[in-house]
Amino acid sequence: MQELHDEEFEQTDCLSCANCCKTTGPLFTDKDIVRISKFLKMKPQQFISTYLRIDEENDYVLQQVPCTFLLNDHTCLIYEHRPKACAEFPHTNRKKFHQITNLTQKNVAICPAAFNIVEKMMKKID
Ligand code: SF4
């Protein structure tokens, strides 16, 4: 999977896509919140009340999509400090990839690179 993932992302231009940032938000861990609010010179509580809400699974997520931090040229305002979930998206290089099938099904619908990776993986299995 790591090989397929690396191969695909060598050819993928995320800046011409940004579909993940436009259509689905990441979840924010406590560490993410502390790091990002510091970067934005806000108090964590202020950051939470301005940008986040708690979802059905009790996680902090964005109040709205497209992501507030996505800029017009598809770059990310907080790129160096972005949530862990953004840095790891679409999770196709996870060691325990087989354990995240539901997540992957969701992500192939959003991410053309994840779609290609999974398609190549299926061909290898055939
Ligand atoms: S924080 Fe940055 S990388 Fe994450 S969804 Fe928003 S714009 Fe995209």
Ligand code: SF4
């Ligand atoms: S949806 Fe996939 S290909 Fe598109 S920007 Fe996100 S990670 Fe890159």
